[in-house]
Amino acid sequence: MSNTDDSIREIRINPIVPTESVLVATARGMRPKKAEEKADRDTREHVETCPFCRGNEARTPPEISRWPTGADWDVRIVPNLYPVLGDDRAQTNLAFGLQQVIDGYGRHEVIIDNPNHGIALHEMSEQHLSNLFGVYQQRMADLYASDSRLKYVLVFKNFGAAAGASIPHTHSQIIATPVVPENVQNEVQHSRLYQQKYSHCVFCSLLDEALTYEATIYDRDSGEIRRKINVGQYVVERGERFVAIKPFASRFEWEIHILPLQHQSDFLKVTAEDLQDFARVLRRTMHRLDEVVGGVQYNFFLHSVPHGNEYDDCDDSYHWHLEICPRTSIPTGFELGSGLFVSTVSPEQAAEALRDAQIADE
Ligand SMILES: [Zn+2]
Ligand SMILES: [Zn+2]
Numbered sequence: 001m002s003n004t005d006d007s008i009r010e011i012r013i014n015p016i017v018p019t020e021s022v023l024v025a026t027a028r029g030m031r032p033k034k035a036e037e038k039a040d041r042d043t044r045e046h047v048e049t050c051p052f053c054r055g056n057e058a059r060t061p062p063e064i065s066r067w068p069t070g071a072d073w074d075v076r077i078v079p080n081l082y083p084v085l086g087d088d089r090a091q092t093n094l095a096f097g098l099q100q101v102i103d104g105y106g107r108h109e110v111i112i113d114n115p116n117h118g119i120a121l122h123e124m125s126e127q128h129l130s131n132l133f134g135v136y137q138q139r140m141a142d143l144y145a146s147d148s149r150l151k152y153v154l155v156f157k158n159f160g161a162a163a164g165a166s167i168p169h170t171h172s173q174i175i176a177t178p179v180v181p182e183n184v185q186n187e188v189q190h191s192r193l194y195q196q197k198y199s200h201c202v203f204c205s206l207l208d209e210a211l212t213y214e215a216t217i218y219d220r221d222s223g224e225i226r227r228k229i230n231v232g233q234y235v236v237e238r239g240e241r242f243v244a245i246k247p248f249a250s251r252f253e254w255e256i257h258i259l260p261l262q263h264q265s266d267f268l269k270v271t272a273e274d275l276q277d278f279a280r281v282l283r284r285t286m287h288r289l290d291e292v293v294g295g296v297q298y299n300f301f302l303h304s305v306p307h308g309n310e311y312d313d314c315d316d317s318y319h320w321h322l323e324i325c326p327r328t329s330i331p332t333g334f335e336l337g338s339g340l341f342v343s344t345v346s347p348e349q350a351a352e353a354l355r356d357a358q359i360a361d362e
């Protein structure tokens with residue numbers, strides 16, 4: 001424990017998006033949130049009736065692409081059967097009084113992550129994960145190139161019913177939209193302001209702090225230690241080119257972000273060698289998460305600089321990353337109504353538990 005008192009109750013401001021904050025309340029016996037039930041994971045390798053299993057390719061809408069080509073594919077991309085956005089309409093945007101409508105134009109695709117039906121991310125090989133993220137990258141590039149109206153291509157994954165997955169076969173999704181999603185927009189705007197003020201990328205500053213910063217904060221009146229910040233306290237996993245950190249203020253108790261150690265704004269510029277190291281850090285991070293909060297349901301989101309002229313100046317200020325958000329508790333009315341998320345595990349304890357998890361050295 002890094003605190004003199006063993007409980008914390010404080011509101012922490014998100015350093016990237018200062019308009020967001022989180023309440024860290026770890027007092028013993030305080031259970032303001034209902035735990036999310038762990039879902040039984042379907043671990044079968046092959047399911048005869050599953051449209052995403054190998055051999056059942058005819059049961060999905062016509063395929064967009066597969067990698068590698070041939071019957072023994074590792075990753076397939078298909079259109080979403082129930083797209084939330086589509087490219088089949090030619091309506092114009094509407095504005096009437098305070099009601100503004102942007103036509104629901106866009107793309108919604110499914111990426112079948114692996115031919116193995118029930119495999120978890122940490123059970124996939126590093127080579128497979130590296131290829132999978134390579135497939136994301138290629139598809140993102142193709143979508144951006146296909147239509148200049150598409151401002152953002154979001155890659156995300158829902159794993160488990162609590163995280164919104166409706167099909168048990170492991171998969172992720174791509175949504176390409178004519179607007180930049182609010183979460184990314186907020187990060188872009190605030191990191192741009194930080195850059196204008198300090199001539200530095202806020203994500204890089206955060207990494208510098210996480211990797212080198214050490215401090216002891218004393219109480220002004222009593223002189224007692226209020227907090228000790230140790231070097232690497234928020235680091236969960238470190239590779240040669242990537243690092244997984246537990247954010248100091250995050251919406252979800254076990255939320256982890258993976259970022260490149262060298263500044264880079266655009267995921268599309270990542271090299272094959274980068275992806276190898278990224279895959280290793282991701283696999284080990286997910287393995288740690290599975291050890292500590294077994295069978296966890298989660299979402300991940302890939303945040304990269306949006307495309308379009310108005311983002312040309314963000315190359316120095318924005319820093320791409322992957323956000324992994326485990327769903328271990330059900331959001332309460334207080335959280336949804338206030339936007340103030342409550343964390344009952346301190347980020348410092350979470351990082352320590354994840355770091356201490358014993359995983360085989362593969
Ligand atoms: Zn399947
Ligand atoms: Zn940076």
Ligand SMILES: [Zn+2]
Pocket residue numbers: 187303321323
């Ligand atoms: Zn982000």
